[in-house]
Amino acid sequence: METIWNIIIESIVLFLFEYPGAMIRWVLLRGKKPFRNILYDDSFPNWLLTVIAIALTVFLVKAF
Numbered sequence: 001m002e003t004i005w006n007i008i009i010e011s012i013v014l015f016l017f018e019y020p021g022a023m024i025r026w027v028l029l030r031g032k033k034p035f036r037n038i039l040y041d042d043s044f045p046n047w048l049l050t051v052i053a054i055a056l057t058v059f060l061v062k063a064f
Helices: 002-028 035-041 043-063
Strands: none
Touching (some): 002 035, 002 043
């Protein structure tokens, strides 16, 4: 049962944090590196960019 929960949580985390951060990095790099390489290269910058983007969005929504 624990294994199933781990798979579910990892899938959710991958979808919510890894993909948006990798997309931001890919756009900032202007597509010079393939998206797949950025996604699987290192997960920390992807997470960090996603958290910053969410915080910035929340701040802007609250400010206006």
